[in-house]
Amino acid sequence: MKNFIKAITVFYTPKTYPRTIVYMLQTTDYQPAAYLKWFWRTQNFNKVIVRRTLNETKAAKQLLIGLYIGITLQLLLGLLYIFLWHWHNLAGGLVFGVAVIISYPIIWAHLITVPLVGARILIVHPKEKAKILASGRIFKKHKAIKIAIAGSYGKTSMKELLLAVLSEGKNVAATPANMNVASSHAIFAESLSGKEDILLIEYGEGGPGDVKRFAQTTHPTHGIITGLAPAHLDHYKSVEAAGEDIFSLAQYLKNKNIYVNSESPSTETFIQPEFNLYNQKGALGWVVRDIKINLKGTSFSLKKANKEIAVKSTLLGRHQVGPIALSVTLAEHFGMSSEQIIAGVASAKSFEHRMQAYQLSGGWVIDDTYNGNIEGVRAGTQLLIDLSAKRKIYVTPGLVDQGKENEGVHLEMGRLIAGSKPDLVVLMKNSVTDFIVKGLKFGGYKGTTRIEENPLQFYNNLGDFIASGDIVLMQNDWPDNYA
Numbered sequence: 001m002k003n004f005i006k007a008i009t010v011f012y013t014p015k016t017y018p019r020t021i022v023y024m025l026q027t028t029d030y031q032p033a034a035y036l037k038w039f040w041r042t043q044n045f046n047k048v049i050v051r052r053t054l055n056e057t058k059a060a061k062q063l064l065i066g067l068y069i070g071i072t073l074q075l076l077l078g079l080l081y082i083f084l085w086h087w088h089n090l091a092g093g094l095v096f097g098v099a100v101i102i103s104y105p106i107i108w109a110h111l112i113t114v115p116l117v118g119a120r121i122l123i124v125h126p127k128e129k130a131k132i133l134a135s136g137r138i139f140k141k142h143k144a145i146k147i148a149i150a151g152s153y154g155k156t157s158m159k160e161l162l163l164a165v166l167s168e169g170k171n172v173a174a175t176p177a178n179m180n181v182a183s184s185h186a187i188f189a190e191s192l193s194g195k196e197d198i199l200l201i202e203y204g205e206g207g208p209g210d211v212k213r214f215a216q217t218t219h220p221t222h223g224i225i226t227g228l229a230p231a232h233l234d235h236y237k238s239v240e241a242a243g244e245d246i247f248s249l250a251q252y253l254k255n256k257n258i259y260v261n262s263e264s265p266s267t268e269t270f271i272q273p274e275f276n277l278y279n280q281k282g283a284l285g286w287v288v289r290d291i292k293i294n295l296k297g298t299s300f301s302l303k304k305a306n307k308e309i310a311v312k313s314t315l316l317g318r319h320q321v322g323p324i325a326l327s328v329t330l331a332e333h334f335g336m337s338s339e340q341i342i343a344g345v346a347s348a349k350s351f352e353h354r355m356q357a358y359q360l361s362g363g364w365v366i367d368d369t370y371n372g373n374i375e376g377v378r379a380g381t382q383l384l385i386d387l388s389a390k391r392k393i394y395v396t397p398g399l400v401d402q403g404k405e406n407e408g409v410h411l412e413m414g415r416l417i418a419g420s421k422p423d424l425v426v427l428m429k430n431s432v433t434d435f436i437v438k439g440l441k442f443g444g445y446k447g448t449t450r451i452e453e454n455p456l457q458f459y460n461n462l463g464d465f466i467a468s469g470d471i472v473l474m475q476n477d478w479p480d481n482y483a
Contacts, residue, residue, distance in 0.1 A: 018067040020045055021109055023054045025063065025116075032113040039109055066115070067108055074104045128183045135189035136217040144196045145334070146219060150203040150211050150246050151226030151261070153373045155180065158226050158323050159200050160351050161315070165327040165344030169336035170197040180204035185218055198334070203249070211245045215252035222257040223249040224326070227264030229373040230405040239405065243270050250275070259283070259330075261322055264375060280321040284329040291321055293386045295357060295364055295471075302328055309338050311345040316355045316366065318386060319379035324348075353477075355383070362468030364389070372399050372476030377413050380475045381420035390469030394420065396476050397428035397455065398436055407435050414439015422473075424448045428455040 028034040042048060054060060078100035139146065147162065149155050156178045163174045173196045175188045180202040188201070203214045215223075228243045247270045250258045255274040260267055262277040271277070282288045286302040286309075297314040300321060309332070313324055324345060331341045350356045353370035368380055377399075384392055394417050402409045414436040417425055425440065427433050429451050440449060452458045458465070466472055 017045070017105060018064055018071070019054055020048050021067060021112060022060050022063045023049050025112070026055060026057075026060055030059070030116055032116055035113065036110070063112060067112060070108050070111065071104050074107065075101055128186070131186040131190075132182045132217060135186035136219070138189040138192065139185075139199075139218045142192065142194060142196070142199065144199045145221050146199045146201060147222045147224060148201050148203055148215060148218060148220035148249055149224045149226065150205065150249050151224075151264075152205070152229040152242060152246070153375055154226035154261070154323065155202050155204075156351055157315075157354055158224060158326075159202050161323055161327050161348050162200055162330070164348035165331050165341060166198055166200075166334070166336070168340040168344035168347075169331070170334065171195060172198045172200065174200035175202045178202065178204075181206065181210075182214060182217060185214065205242060205245055208241065208245055212248040212252065215249055220249070220253065223253050223259070225249065225258070225260045225267065226323070227261045227375055228266035228270070229264065229375045230399075230402050230409055238403075239266055240269075243267070259326055263319070263322055278322050278326040278329075280318060280325075282329075283322070283325040284333065286325065286329045286332075288321060288325055291318065293318055293383070295387060298324070300324075309341060311342055313345050313348055315348060315350055316357055317379055317383040319382070320355075355380075360472075361463045361466040363466040363470030363472060365462065365466070366471065366473045368473065368475045369477045372396075374399065374409050374412060374416075377416050377475060380473055381416045384420040384422060384471070384473050387471055389471035391424070391467065391471075392420070392422040393424045393426065393466075393470060393472040394422040395426040395428075395472060395474040396436075397430055398432035399476055406432065410435035411439040411442065414441070414445075415443035418443025418445035421445075422447055424450065426450045426452055426458070428458075429453050 024038055025035050028038060078097050081100060082094060082097035149159050149162075151158075159174055163172055166172045173188075173192060175184060179188070181204050185201060192199070201214075201218050201220065203211050205211055225246060228239065228246060230239050243266060250270075250272065255272050257276075258272075258274070259276045259278055260271055261279065262268075262271065263279045276284060278284075280288060280291070282302065286304040289301050289303055291300040292298070293316070295316070297312060297316060298318070298320050299310070299312040301308055301310040302325060309328060311324060311328060313320065315324065328341050328345065331344065332338075336344075351370075353367050356367040358365055358367070366380075366383070368376065377396075381394070384394065396413075396417075398410055399413065410432045416439075417436070418440050424447060425445070427436055427449065433451060437449065462472070
C-alpha cells in the first residue's frame with residue numbers, strides 16, 4: 001500500500017508530473033503511439049526518468065507551458081464547479097467536481113498528443129511530402145556517383161569512414177550524422193551544389209518498404225549493405241523480413257555495384273553471385289595482411305598483384321578491418337592515389353558512442369553505447385579478447401527491439417560475453433537481465449557478475465569505479481521507454 005501511494009503521488013506533484021510526461025514524449029521522439037503505449041504500461045511514474053534527464057529544448061519548454069496552463073485551467077474548472085454546485089445544486093454534484101480535479105493527470109497525458117497529431121497531419125506531412133518529391137528530382141538529375149548505405153548496423157560508421165577516405169581526392173557530400181529517413185534525404189538534397197563527385201546517402205529501416213522507397217527517391221548508382229541482425233523487430237516480423245527490405249536496394253540496382261559485408265551471418269541467404277563481398281580477409285580482389293589491434297587503433301596492409309597499401313586507423317576493433325578494406329579499395333577503384341587513401345584512413349574518427357575510447361582514472365573506457373545488436377556484441381567481445389589489461393570489465397543493459405528473438409539473442413549475448421573472459425560483468429537491471437545471466441552460465445563464465453539497479457548513478461560515478469590499468473567496455477543503450 002505504501003509503494004502504491006508513493007507511485008501515485010507523482011501524478012499530483014506539480015513540478016514532477018508535467019516534466020515526466022514531456023520526458024516520455026521526448027524519449028519516444030514525440031510519436032504519440034509509442035508514448036501512449038509506454039504511458040499505459042508504466043506502473044510507477046517515479047521510476048520513469050532513470051537513465052537520462054529532460055533535455056529542455058524549445059519544443060519541450062512549449063509542451064511544459066501547455067501542460068501547466070491546461071492543468072491549471074482544469075483544476076480551476078473543478079473548483080468552480082464545486083463552488084457553483086454548493087450554491088446552485090448543479091448536476092453531478094460534489095462527485096463530478098472532485099472527479100474533474102483528480103482526473104487531470106490522465107486527461108492531460110492524452111490531450112497533450114492532440115497538437116502533435118494535428119501538426120503532423122495538417123502541417124508537417126504535406127510539407128515533407130512536397131520536399132521529398134522535389135528531392136527525387138534533384139537526386140535523379142545529379143551526375144555524381146551516388147552510394148546508398150543500408151543495413152541493420154554499422155551504416156553511420158561506414159558512411160563516415162567513406163567520407164573521410166574519399167574526401168582526400170574527391171568532392172564528397174554525405175547525409176549528416178544518423179539522419180537517414182526520407183525527410184532527412186530531402187534536406188540533404190537541398191544542400192547540394194550539383195558539383196559533387198560522390199554522394200553518400202545513409203538509409204534507415206524503420207519498417208517494411210522503407211529502403212525500396214528511399215532508393216526510388218535517391219536514385220543510387222552503388223549500394224553497400226553493412227550487415228543484417230535482429231533490430232527494429234517491433235516493426236519487422238522477423239530478421240528475414242528486415243533482410244528483404246534491406247536487400248531491396250540490390251533489386252533496385254539490378255544486383256550491380258552492390259557491396260555486402262559477408263561477415264554478417266544473416267546476409268548469407270540473400271547474397272547473389274553478382275555481389276561484391278568484403279570482410280576481414282579483403283575486398284574487390286585485395287587481400288588483407290598483418291592485422292594489428294591495440295588501444296591506439298587498427299593497422300594492416302592490403303595487397304593485390306604487385307601493389308600494396310599499408311593503412312593505420314584510430315578506429316578500434318577487428319570488425320573495422322572489412323569496412324576499412326572496402327573504403328580503401330573503392331577509393332582506389334575511383335582513381336585515388338595510395339597517398340590520398342592512406343591519409344584518408346588516418347583521418348577517420350570514431351563516431352560518437354561507437355567504439356569511442358577515452359581515458360578515465362588511469363584506465364580506458366570504450367564507449368559503444370549507441371543502440372546495439374548481437375553483431376555489435378560479437379565485435380565488442382572480440383575486441384575485449386584482442387586487448388590487454390590488468391582488469392577487463394564488460395558493461396551492458398542488453399539489447400532492445402529484438403522481438404520474438406529476444407530470449408535467444410540474449411542467451412547468445414551471455415555466451416559471447418563469457419567467451420571474452422572479463423573479470424567483471426555489470427548488467428543494468430531490466431527485463432532481459434535474467435536471459436543474459438543464463439547465457440553467462442551456459443558459456444561457463446567464472447568471473448563476477450554485478451546487477452546494477454540504478455544505471456544513471458552508475459554511469460555518473462564511473463570514474464570512482466575504474467582503476468589504473470582497467471579496460472571498461474560499455475555496449476548498447478536501454479532507453480527508459482523499454483521495460
